Amino acid sequence: MLPLKKRGYIALLDIGRSIDEEKFNKILGLIESGKQQGASLQCGGESQWDTGYFVKPTVFSDATDDMRIAKEEIFGPVQSILKFKDIDEVIERANNTSYGLAAGVMTRDINKALKISQNLDIGSVWREYALHEYTEIKTVAINFPEKYL
Incomplete structure (x- = not known):
């Protein structure tokens, strides 16, 4: 080995x-x-x-x-x-990219987080969430046959 x-x-x-x-x-x-x-x-x-x-x-x-x-x-x-200078610039620049799958918003201000989330042309937005899930030591993925679903 x-x-x-x-x-x-x-x-x-x-x-x-x-x-x-x-x-x-x-x-x-x-x-x-x-x-x-x-x-x-x-x-x-x-x-x-x-x-x-x-x-x-x-x-x-x-x-x-x-x-x-x-x-x-x-x-x-x-x-x-x-x-960046302000939230409007962040939104404009983020929406001017080729990608738009997901975004993470890090702010203590929930109103800013909501404004950004609502104005981004992105499928998923999270705010200071799931850090624990992204730092897990182990992830298990199993493809179950359809008869078990």
């Missing part, structure tokens, strides 16, 4: 590896584009280990809407921080 590191898992780590070399290289390419387009790299931004397709958790600040790291779905441990 391969050691855990070779199998794509590191003990005591909260993040797994990229699925394959192609996705790994795409993530690193997007990180490089963030640097070249002027975002400020705060941490990470490189391969994690010698083996496996691990990318260090990466955070960019000073990102803008026209940057690839803000426009494209990265599917890797990369977060871009974008500044």
Whole structure:
């Protein structure tokens, strides 16, 4: 049996590896584009280990809407921080994206959360909810035959 590191898992780590070399290289390419387009790299931004397709958790600040790291779905441990002036700007910018599947709203002001939720062209919006569910150690998915449903 391969050691855990070779199998794509590191003990005591909260993040797994990229699925394959192609996705790994795409993530690193997007990180490089963030640097070249002027975002400020705060941490990470490189391969994690010698083996496996691990990318260090990466955070960019000073990102803008026209940057690839803000426009494209990265599917890797990369977060871009974008500044905004007010709630109306947030709504306008969020509705001007190619994607609109889900959004998370982090605010203590329920009225702001409701205004944002009602004005986003998005299928699902949550407010400071489900953190516990997203940090569970184990998720089990079973495809039951129809006769059991």
